[in-house]
Amino acid sequence: MASRTFLCFNHGKFLLPFTTTKFIPASRRPIKSLRFSSVSCSLNTPQRTVEPKSQMGSTPNVVKILEERGLLESITNENLRFVCSDQTAGPLKVYCGFDPTAESLHLGNLLGLIVLSWFQRCGHKAVALIGGATGRIGDPSGKSQERPELDLESLEKNIAGIMEIVNKILSKNANLGSEKNSNFVILNNYDWWKEVRLLDFLKQVGRYARVGSMMSKESVKKRLESEQGMSYTEFTYQLLQGYDFLYLFKNECVNVQIGGSDQWGNITAGTELIRKILQAEGAYGLTFPLLLKSDGTKFGKSEDGAIWLSPSMLSPYKFYQYFFSVPDADVVRFLKILTFLNMEEINELESAMKKPGYVPNTAQRKLAEEITRFVHGEDGLTEALKATEALRPGSETKLDWETIEGIAEDVPSRSLPYTEVLNLSIVDLSVSSGLFESKSAARRLLKQGGIYLNNNRVDNESKRIEAEDIVDGKVLLLSAGKKNKVVMNKAYFDFPRKGGPSCVKWSSHLSAEKNVNTKEPLRLTSKAGSLGKWLFVIKFWKLRVSHKPRYFMDMPGNSSNAFVFPNWVFMQVADPHR
DSSP states (O other), X not given: OOEEEEEEOOOSOOOOBOOOOOOOOSOOOOOOSOOOSOOSSGGGSOOOOOOOGGGSOOOOOHHHHHHHTTOOOEESOTTHHHHTTOGGGOOXXXXXXXXXXXXXXXXXXXHHHHHHHHHHHTXXXXXXXXXXXXXXXXXXXTOSSXXXXXXXXXXXXHHHHHHHHHHHHHGGGTTTSSSTTOSEEEEETHHHHTTOOHHHHHHHTGGGOOHHHHHTSHHHHHHXXXXXXXXXXXXXXXXXXXXXHHHHHHHSOOOEEEEEGGXXXXXXXXXXXXXHHSOOOOOEEEEEOOXXXXXXXXXXXXXXXXXXXXXXXXXXXXXXXXXXXXXXXXXXXXXXXXXXXXHHHHHHHHHHHTSTTOOTTHHHHHHHHHHHHHHHHHHHHHHXXXXXXXXXXXXXXXXXXXXXXXXXXXXXXEOOOHHHHTTOBHHHHHHHTTSOSSHHHHHHHXXXXXXXXXXXXXXXXXXXXXXXXXXXXXXXXXXXXXXXXXXEEOOSOOOXXXXXXXXXXXXXTEEEEEOTTTTOOEEEEETTSOOTTBOOXXXXXXXXXXXXXXXXXXXXXXXXXXXXXXXXXXEEEEOXXX
């Protein structure tokens, strides 16, 4: 199996202050009471009707585009095919909801952002609705059991994280629509739900909801037939989402709601409420298919879990690699669904894949580049490409510490003291690093030309590590094959095994002391007097099997602010967000 090791010798600073980004909702218009006697937007503007072709403008037909690319599952009214390209009535306003069930959106949410982006690119306006209220309930659609309840702190953190992602992605399309810099907005449905009283809701909305119709929804039927059943809270979710559409239709002039195919019941609940309560037409629903592989299994999971869109939860490098590994059977369909490449270019790639001279993974590389750019921007794509090239055995890319540091958290890690690595044979290092279980296995791959040191093939079994092999004096890249990689971190403190007290400075704030003669534990203290503004991830390596790692951390505000360790323990402190 192909594998790779990084042997790191870090002498730099790793402490970074903890910061958060918080987005303020673009619109805060709380509803004081439930009054639906008039409609401020949709009923007072001309209704969208089918016009003769001669009277229609040349706006790209977004429904036709979505259908051509395999992004259209169902629409509530066929009239939407015509009104979406009718310039005489102005642009549509389209919304998609995202419940804050996690700190980041994942690949399953990506199609919603892509479809919103297509509407933007065709001159319409996008609304991303964050479910600050509905997220407290939990959508039962596609779920076999009720979602766990989120505490307020987690919910607010999730909302901020999702708003950041949505803003970053949709703002890229801001200059592509008919009205520059004004074609998307982010709202939070808690802004109006916090003012809604239960009795008013039951009287003015609940009376229009038929229980038989609600129970006939596919998401409800499946749960009622299961052993877990369904709570009343979950049962009412479709009414809450339906009311969101009603509110947005009335107050924000939103015409269309989009969602995955599992959202059909919730979307039609909204169009029905608009028709019954407001007695208005012109509200549409559109669903897109779920993201599945050619074998019918769900696409969007890896061995490590969900494919997150936040770079703090999944690096651009790993995100890129996930799409680069898509099988040939899926890559063309994903190019149509997940990218904005024109169909001619996609068809050319599909034709090229069938020809003898086709370079393997060309289509996958294009897919990975396009979707990484869409989610992480040009900087994220550059980071992913740089790391990918640097990690390729035989690559001519010049290695540097910054590149290795950027992907260090994406691969397993090991640690060896600097002095123990110098003059160590390449075979011994291959075993010490964990690349191989035995020296014989390492020698066997070396003879086959499969071991690389800093991307250079090692041909001589007698090769020993020299100072010049260590990149920037901090890292050594050892590769065994192409895929598996391991980061080797040097312990920060190399204390003598004999002698008296030793003091080693660490960064500009911390120092470590150890008295070997008295066998006192290692104590790391803060010269600044407080560690309150720093976050730490602590890793331990023991030098003697007889000594088990033992430690405590004094919390900020205590007098010592110290970390205490037993004899012969190395430690590393690193910022967990890097």
